[in-house]
Amino acid sequence: MDCRSSAPGQEVEILLVEDNPGDARLVQELFSDAHIVNRLHVATDHREALEFVTQRGEFTDAPRPDIVLLDWHLPRATGDEVLRAMKDDAALRRIPIIVLTGSDAGEELIQTSEFEANAYLTKPVDPDDFISLVRSFEFFWLSVIRSPPDL
Template identity: 60%
Template structure:
């Protein structure tokens, strides 16, 4: 599956851990879905990417965001809150992909309208399998909203 214009799915990965970035890139590279994985390393950069500010002026509107919670500068929860509070961004599905299993984080993530909450496995093979399962579900079975805005 790819976007209706035939192009790849644009995914924004908001992750500060280089190892998790590498594993996610590897999993998506070996997957069946054409995608462009864009990576930012902190919450402030995520918001700049989404609002196409500064060095991200020409950034595409992502079809989906994978969001870690424990980020420098602006936390993942703050990023999620801002996205879902903005009419021009709130339709973008946000998947929390984090190491936290804390019940309060899970509850807060859903209160702020995340579309799913996934906990990163410690084992690298299990992590790759999680990303592949996620990819199959979100890009094969789910119909994502168009990345362009409607008036």
């Protein structure tokens, strides 16, 4: 989905890795309703996510994401497989990855020494809380944070 840009002429590419179609649709609708500045792409499993970020298979023309929202509980693999593959690849390791989790387990994941996500977000059950979370995400990750240029 195309939305306005946070910086003149700059569009933020977001990859949402989410296997639940209802959750993916909700995120898309909330981003649209909150006028979040982005193009949101959805991958439904770890295979699609890795093909998207490496621009292989059906995703050869896909843009390189500026940020990845990664559901931790994916079918056939956890988000850990996507996270490790991206952090082990020199061309991908600088892409910020935010883990989405349905529980407070995110804090435990962050405390694991091998866990290399930039942050985690607990998906709220209440729609109003989810809207607040999306707006906070927009403000912080898309407006405040700036990645250093590629070397």
